[in-house]
Amino acid sequence: MAPPHFLLVTFPAQGHVNPSLHFARRLIKKTGARVTFVTCLSFFQRSMMSNHNNVENLSFLTFSDGFDDGGISTSEDSQKRSVNLKVNGDKALSDFIKASRNGDSPVTCLIYTILLNWAPKVARRFQLPCALLWIQPALVFDIYYNYFTGNKSAFELPNLSSLEVRDLPSFLTPSNTHISAYAAFQEMMEFLKEETNPKVLINTFDSLEPEALTAYPHIQMVAVGPLLPTEMFSGSTKQPVKDQGTSSDYTLWLDSKTESSVIYVSFGTMVELSKKQIEELARALIEGKRPFLWVITEKPNRQAKTEGEDETEVEKIAGFRDELEKVGMIVSWCSQVEVLRHRAVGCFVTHCGWNSTLESLVLGVPVVAFPMWSDQPTNAKLLDESWRTGVRVRENSEGVVESGEIRRCLEAVMEEKSDELRENAEKWKRLAIEAGGEGGSSDKNVEAFVEEICRGSPSRGG
Secondary structure, X not given: OOOOEEXXXXXXXXXXXXXXXXXXXXXHHHHOOEEEEEEEHHHHHHOOHHHHOOOOOEEEEEEOOOOOOOOOOOHHHHHHHHHXXXXXXXXXXXXXHHHHOOOOOOXXXXXXXXXXXXXXXXXXXXXXXXXXXXXXXXXXXXXXXXXXXXXXXXXXXXXXXXXXXHHOOHHHOOOOOOHHHHHHHHHHHHHHHHOOOOEEEEOOOOXXXXXXXXXXXXXXXXXXXXXXXXXXXXXOOOOOOOOOOOOOHHHHHHHOOOOOOEEEEEOOOOOOOOHHHHHHHHHHHHHHOXXXXXXXXXXXXXXXXXXOOOOOHHHHOHHHXXXXXXXXXXXXXXXXXHHHHOOOEEEEEEOOOHHHHHHHHXXXXXXXXXXXXXXXXXXXXXXXXXXXXXXXXXXXOOOOOOHHHHHHHHHHHHHHOHHHHHHHHHHHHHXXXXXXXXXXXXXXXXXXXXXXXXXXXXXXXO
């Protein structure tokens, strides 16, 4: 009998594709399944996903978003792209499902990530089972589901205080300007409410969010994470970074620092900091006099820049660069996992994107939680209040985190609360490695999910 065949379609952004690829690998390794990974051609080409072509049972299907060579620069371009994703994506999935029915490996199940509400409708049309791969924490799913299908009052869990507006996903706050994102999440949650047996695969693990994973008994919420590179679950202690070939400047710089002395600063690749925020952060790092490694990149999505500001972050930092480099190091890129594993790193100043949050937990690194948008405010609350591995910054009335507040949080993590935070970080590191490692709870959850899909699949004699 042929192995099950999963069609996994993902939104074309790094924060969606990376965990989806790790999930595809877990599916294949644990169940022998075949996975066809679907995304748009423009992302496939620029992200070098073809490097994964040598993975057995993993193949790729691409379609055009209308911008195969990039060049998205206006809101009109983004709107056109969204339409093309829906129209061309629907056709690509439909054609593939129909063609596979006549082959030796028909599609068994369709799995889709967030912001792709057209994908489950394709599955419904072809009477295929489908599941949502939720790439954010379970609590964030619960908040959206409660908001759009229940009442809009505060969502509460036993180990958290009531959620304030500042703790909610930014798309649900009064200041939200991303109307299309709000509408997309609303449509997704209403679709799931209509399903008779909705399945949601969540990039978390059982011991991390036990209450959130069971908040809605009628929804099958399956913890399949942390969806990170398998080598992160080795459980090894922190080591100096080892590069193949010649070590880079930042690895040599880290090797020269004492244990747990360096502050690592990175805000991801999407939203740019305002000039005012850059200045406050720079001042805090200069005055704090602790060695730091700060990643400042030219953001690929210039639409996400702060409104009314044309300078890039690299340009915004120019006036402070000489002073900054007397204390720390600024780089345009680094291997985040390798940096977080380094013995010299003692603190991670992070935007609290979910992938970065999981990396901090799996590698046992305390954080200064500095959320910006989307799920990040909720993730920051979890890090601060629930898991207690970090300290969250507070913004002033203008939404800027002042240098004094940043220094307060850095000193708390590096000095005042360092013992408590490191102890908690080590606990979650151990639990994350147990869950995500070979034969852990997430492996077992994936196996059970695939078994259930296969039992219910007519094409497999179910």
